[in-house]
Amino acid sequence: MLDEDMGILCHGGDNGDEFTVAHLACRGRNKLELCLLHHLPSSGIPMEWSLYKLQISPDMKNDLSSWRTDVVLPIGTSLCWVDYYQGMLLVDVLAVGIEISPNHQHLHGIRLPAQALKSRRLYNDVGEPDPFRHVGVTDSGIIKLVCVFADNHPPDADDDFKIITWTLVDINKSTWIKDVDTIMGADEFFGLYSSAAHSCLPRVKPTFPVMSLVDPDVICFLLIKKEDCNRTCWIVEVNMRSKVLLSSALYIHEEEEEGHPSEKDSIRSFFGHYFIPTKFSSYLSKDAITR
Template sequence: MTVPFEDPMYWQHHDIFYFPVDYLVYSCSSSSSSTSSPPSLTALPPCFHGGVTDPELDDFFRPYRRQQQRIMFDEEMGILCHGDNGEFTVAHLAHGSDGLELCLLHHPPPAGAPAGWSLSTLQLPPDNKINLHSWRTDVVVVPTDRCLCWVDYYQGMLLVDVLADTPDQQQPHGIRLPAQALKSRRIYKDAGDPDPFRCVCVTDNGSIKLVCIFVKDSFSS
């Protein structure tokens, strides 16, 4: 859930995310034979990795800095719940100039690790056939207890172990769509609205299923 503050600059330039934008994680109550916890709302710290600063504008805000937060669109973000004490990991995967950028926040942070967001650059294997330049994340699903899966309904899937200790262990595994599914191009282009012809889900046994509806061209013979 994202909550923009009443910032005139935010609404005037809605395509640029000015500080502050809050990200909140709601945890429902849990109970077991030994422990129980009430519902909670956790405010995530802001992420400034990749944020932009303008030294000239900073002069008008002294002693503060007008620093922009990292742009993280909702459809590019996923959350993985793990552990027995309400632990979770929030992840944002986006295409950067040098490859894929993975931004992670572990709550609570691992022992000995600093709190806050971390940023790492990931590279797809050379033989990967997914075109990152035209990649568009439609949904993020949770296929395992360690991985998040970013899905482009018209290209394929990127699986990342977000609990891995090092960036080398986080290298994404790309899965291209079957040949039949690659024959159709994206029809619905309105950002933020669900695609009416395709959907991905994870079954109880951890299988990832893609459902496609093919529309027959009425003008074809």
């Protein structure tokens, strides 16, 4: 079943304080309900939740019965619910409820590239992020899929992987193009450690890829030493096109600075998946931050 996930879309206004909150849920087989809350202070309209049933196109190729939402992204005037192993559900949340034209589709399904569809999800715990895939959107609207594939078995081997990215070049036709100039295998990735500044980095499979909001060729990864009981994490920034390791940094646990954590605090330990690029803070005024 489709995970019930909520997204937020900031869409400006004169003071940059308008936003929409959306909740998408599957009710039965191939039945989608969208719950919306618009915050439009300049209109004087009170905030109230509205419920809509979305019409699903007969040519929808995404299987909603097995859908699992990994992330919700803002794209233009739409919110996009993404399943890293199926595709994307793009909903024009600002147009829902407005009669635009009889043939206007508020919901648009996008399938992943064929190669990405061949792999199955390895981590099935609800609420846990997938460590090997990422869909991101840059400031300029470029949409990319990043996959870290295991070339052979076992799938968690650290010395046998390939990083491949695709760009969504036509959102209406669901057309992806593989970025052949940015493909990188394990030998090439570990070869980036050659300089003295990066020689201490662990030779482990890169996980939790995050694309830069500015440069779609730049991706951040986490290198997590699994044999380390403290789960030591390195953050590395790689330009996949020029094949350059731009920066690296050791993640310092808060408890390491304040002493040994209690058992209760250990439950909230960092596991490497809370780095989420966002422009949300740009909608907050300086006065709002200080209040």
